[in-house]
Amino acid sequence: MSIESQLGTLVGSLPDGVSEGVALGAGLADGYDLYESAIGNVAVTFNPGGVSSVDIADQAFEDRFVDRFGRKLIRAEAPSAWSRHIPAAIEAGTPGKLPIDLRSVTSFQAEVLTRTAMIPKGEVRPYAWLAHEVNRPGAVRAAGSAVARNPIPLIIPCHRVVRADGHIGNYSLGGTGNKHDLLEHEGARPDWLEDLASKHVRLQGNTSTKIFCHPTCHAIRRSKVENVVDFRSLDQAKNLGFRACELCRPCC
Amino acid sequence: MKEIGHALASDLDGEFPRVVEEMGRRIYWGLRRLSGNHQEAEDLTQETFIRAYQALASYDRDRIRGINLQPWVWTIALNLGRNHLRDRSRRPTYVEMIETGKPDPELPDGHVWDRRLSHLNGHQKTAVVLRHVVGMGISDISESTGRPEGTVKADIHRGLARLKQTIEEEQ
Numbered sequence A: 001m002s003i004e005s006q007l008g009t010l011v012g013s014l015p016d017g018v019s020e021g022v023a024l025g026a027g028l029a030d031g032y033d034l035y036e037s038a039i040g041n042v043a044v045t046f047n048p049g050g051v052s053s054v055d056i057a058d059q060a061f062e063d064r065f066v067d068r069f070g071r072k073l074i075r076a077e078a079p080s081a082w083s084r085h086i087p088a089a090i091e092a093g094t095p096g097k098l099p100i101d102l103r104s105v106t107s108f109q110a111e112v113l114t115r116t117a118m119i120p121k122g123e124v125r126p127y128a129w130l131a132h133e134v135n136r137p138g139a140v141r142a143a144g145s146a147v148a149r150n151p152i153p154l155i156i157p158c159h160r161v162v163r164a165d166g167h168i169g170n171y172s173l174g175g176t177g178n179k180h181d182l183l184e185h186e187g188a189r190p191d192w193l194e195d196l197a198s199k200h201v202r203l204q205g206n207t208s209t210k211i212f213c214h215p216t217c218h219a220i221r222r223s224k225v226e227n228v229v230d231f232r233s234l235d236q237a238k239n240l241g242f243r244a245c246e247l248c249r250p251c252c
Numbered sequence B: 001m002k003e004i005g006h007a008l009a010s011d012l013d014g015e016f017p018r019v020v021e022e023m024g025r026r027i028y029w030g031l032r033r034l035s036g037n038h039q040e041a042e043d044l045t046q047e048t049f050i051r052a053y054q055a056l057a058s059y060d061r062d063r064i065r066g067i068n069l070q071p072w073v074w075t076i077a078l079n080l081g082r083n084h085l086r087d088r089s090r091r092p093t094y095v096e097m098i099e100t101g102k103p104d105p106e107l108p109d110g111h112v113w114d115r116r117l118s119h120l121n122g123h124q125k126t127a128v129v130l131r132h133v134v135g136m137g138i139s140d141i142s143e144s145t146g147r148p149e150g151t152v153k154a155d156i157h158r159g160l161a162r163l164k165q166t167i168e169e170e171q
Helices: A003-007 A018-026 A061-069 A085-092 A107-116 A127-133 A140-148 A176-186 A190-198 A234-239 B002-010 B012-035 B038-058 B061-065 B069-082 B095-099 B110-117 B122-133 B138-145 B149-170
Strands: A029-035 A042-047 A050-056 A072-077 A203-206 A211-213 A228-231
Touching: A003 B122, A003 B149, A018 A029, A018 A072, A018 B012, A018 B038, A029 A061, A029 A085, A042 A085, A050 A061, A050 A085, A061 A072, A107 A127, A107 A140, A127 A140, A176 A190, A203 A234, A228 A234, B002 B012, B002 B061, B002 B069, B012 B038, B012 B069, B012 B110, B012 B122, B038 B069, B069 B138, B110 B122, B110 B149, B122 B138, B122 B149, B138 B149
Parallel strands: A029 A072
Antiparallel strands: A029 A042, A042 A050, A203 A211, A203 A228
16 A cells, blocks of 8 residues: 555544534533532533523523523533632622623623622622612613523522512522522521511611611621611601711612 | 535534534544644644634634635644644633543554654645645645645655655665
8 A cells, every 4th residue: 555545544533522622612512510509509601701600400400501592511621710710709609700701691681780799798789779770770670680580690699689678589599498598698697687678677777877778788787786777768767867878878 | 615614604603513523533633643642633623623713703704605614724723733722721621531531542553653754844744644644635735834835745745755765664
């Protein structure tokens, strides 16, 4: 056999894994890995643009991902440049240095979610407050549906957004029980929040500083118990000469 | 190849995986002989297609249709082989590639040919591998390497002569 034809036999098959590696690197498929959280194992998906979703790691999460995002899902290791930030972001309930991929939502929804990510751990805010914070005070329902469609729960802490009446409300990641557990885990005391809500308490003020806050704001939580008063509305607080806290910015 | 260009122009995301399936093995085995190393050839193959996808995604349809796909992809591969791989830490890694330590898919005579090819200079080796392992035509090789066709022909001719001499010396 000639040298030329011998050289022509030196082509085997494509090694396993190359196609998957290309799909992951090109962003045609997302990778996923499993992580622990306060509410059990979760599947975190990612692509070169960042973390794209968090979901309960059950039998059907791959189907749910494909239905929602229209991309394939492949078992993978997260990019080494930021993989170590994933467990930290889940525990802290905020992205921190972790890049997040919010291409799956509208720019308004992304703005709402980005603001949601800044609610401190252990605190909660009502939907109306979120709408106000993104300069769309009339868009309370739209803000609510942005939070309901949060593709990256836990890391974008939509569990820290509660109903206008103060009740903790629904949760997309496995239901209200999980929301209760997460808030408990973070020290936000959901049973106390429900109790305040049933007493129609929306805000609390400090009689010494004359400042009023959301009840979970760390400013009011540091106040002496005997100085704390309950308010049913913003107007009630203002009429009594209190002004809004500049940290938690109560607006409604 | 022409039909693939048209298919890519109309549905890049849907058709690109097919391009990887169809062209991937010749890219890998060509790079395998050029680098003499499984891991490097695998990494380069993967990176080549990722860069190809990114470039195509930024082109309009007419530009994609006008591409002569095989030499265009090889231009990317040869450039990557020259430069070093960057950006890999920003990508997800397919788990099978880490955990199982899959065996090297080397062909029976692969290492023999690597030794023989090591006697050729870089240009001769690239030209011989692209012509006779990958099966490309002279003009496509000229396009990929950026060397004139006459020079490519001479590289192939001298490379084959060197291989023949090496094989004779083995006996």
